[in-house]
Amino acid sequence: MQAISPQAAPHERLPFYRHLYFQVVLAIVAGVLLGHFEPAYGEAMKPFGDAFIKLIKMIIAPVIFLTIVTGIAGMSHLSTVGRVFGKAMAYFLTFSTLALVVGLIVANVMQPGSGMHINVADLDQTAVKGYVAKSHEMTLTGFVMDIIPKTLISPFVGDNILQVLLVAVLFGVSLALAGETGKPVLNFFEALTKPVFKLVNIVMKAAPIGAFGAMAFTIGKFGLGSLVNLAELVMTFYITSALFVLVVLGAVARACGFSVLKLIRYLKDELLLVLGTSSSESALPSLMQKMERAGCSKSVVGLVVPTGYSFNLDGTNIYMTLAALFIAQATDTHLTLGHQVALLLVAMLSSKGAAGVTGAGFITLAATLAVVPEVPVAGMALILGVDRFMSECRSLTNFIGNAVATVVVSRWENALDYEQLNAALDGQVEDANDLALKI
Numbered sequence: 001m002q003a004i005s006p007q008a009a010p011h012e013r014l015p016f017y018r019h020l021y022f023q024v025v026l027a028i029v030a031g032v033l034l035g036h037f038e039p040a041y042g043e044a045m046k047p048f049g050d051a052f053i054k055l056i057k058m059i060i061a062p063v064i065f066l067t068i069v070t071g072i073a074g075m076s077h078l079s080t081v082g083r084v085f086g087k088a089m090a091y092f093l094t095f096s097t098l099a100l101v102v103g104l105i106v107a108n109v110m111q112p113g114s115g116m117h118i119n120v121a122d123l124d125q126t127a128v129k130g131y132v133a134k135s136h137e138m139t140l141t142g143f144v145m146d147i148i149p150k151t152l153i154s155p156f157v158g159d160n161i162l163q164v165l166l167v168a169v170l171f172g173v174s175l176a177l178a179g180e181t182g183k184p185v186l187n188f189f190e191a192l193t194k195p196v197f198k199l200v201n202i203v204m205k206a207a208p209i210g211a212f213g214a215m216a217f218t219i220g221k222f223g224l225g226s227l228v229n230l231a232e233l234v235m236t237f238y239i240t241s242a243l244f245v246l247v248v249l250g251a252v253a254r255a256c257g258f259s260v261l262k263l264i265r266y267l268k269d270e271l272l273l274v275l276g277t278s279s280s281e282s283a284l285p286s287l288m289q290k291m292e293r294a295g296c297s298k299s300v301v302g303l304v305v306p307t308g309y310s311f312n313l314d315g316t317n318i319y320m321t322l323a324a325l326f327i328a329q330a331t332d333t334h335l336t337l338g339h340q341v342a343l344l345l346v347a348m349l350s351s352k353g354a355a356g357v358t359g360a361g362f363i364t365l366a367a368t369l370a371v372v373p374e375v376p377v378a379g380m381a382l383i384l385g386v387d388r389f390m391s392e393c394r395s396l397t398n399f400i401g402n403a404v405a406t407v408v409v410s411r412w413e414n415a416l417d418y419e420q421l422n423a424a425l426d427g428q429v430e431d432a433n434d435l436a437l438k439i
Contacts, residue, residue: 035219042220052210072172211276315397
């Protein structure tokens, strides 16, 4: 997809009520009100949120495949692919580990679970059993084997992003090695990219409906009261995630010559969509589109964003160590420094297996606690009621982390157009979602 030049002719601005972010905000507020005052009707709105997520998942595979294949096949040297991937993984490992450490430190300092004195035997463990059962499937060998699809086309009828990524990389490399004989196929894919992204823009028009349905269901089912239940843990998690984004990722952004606050403003539509649906996956196609428009190389975007959705889960990592120590504190389980280090090491591995798993944060926490027997897995019943609200913060932090990673890796590769980036972050490049509203 071709980026739009910042020197493009001035565009006619849409009235505020036609901007996607305004419509999504309005939908979220309406969903909260309906769920609070008419809980039964609110719960009945769940299909709207589910339908929108299904629409987004429908187009994720072709978007990732076309972006990666055309990006790799268009590279002059295939060694660039390995270099970009290596730099991305080094970034992911560094900051994912840092997020785990931050969660561990905050839990020890704030002690959100101390004083609860919960007897594990008194907890209702039935609701947790399903998550624990799923966590047993997340072994390292099973995770690696699951990346390999049964056939070349099976990733396009499933929902495993890593399988699509693997096939796209292999096909892109093959197309590049084919040379001139592969040109007609590459030209076809490049032409196909434009209508596929048009489809993305059309689907995004339904974002307010999806956000309304998801929020109405959440409030209708769990109630506003659940927002204040275990408030200290929830607030600690939100504050920690905000500090991680503003301080840690903010410092990285400053070192690379851009503002994380401006980046957040640039991605406001997508962030509101993530907030409404509690799923960063719902904004994946739009994120790839907007990072290209912000001057990041298409090939870098195609590799970093999909990979980051599986390996760069900053919000999930903060949540895992913070929640694990909360459970330990609440159940009066003493953890030595050695136990906490072991928990950190296990979480480093288990968090990488969360790709494509519904409720990944909670399931991954179960997988981690199953390996660290000192923390009772049954204690997860304590946070099950508020996990739905923490999942929104997890998704937002994961999303921002991957946006920052894309800009950083693009800079490391000298594949970042700073003029285009500054124009986009300053609002001088028209939003693709606003363009879609004019269709």
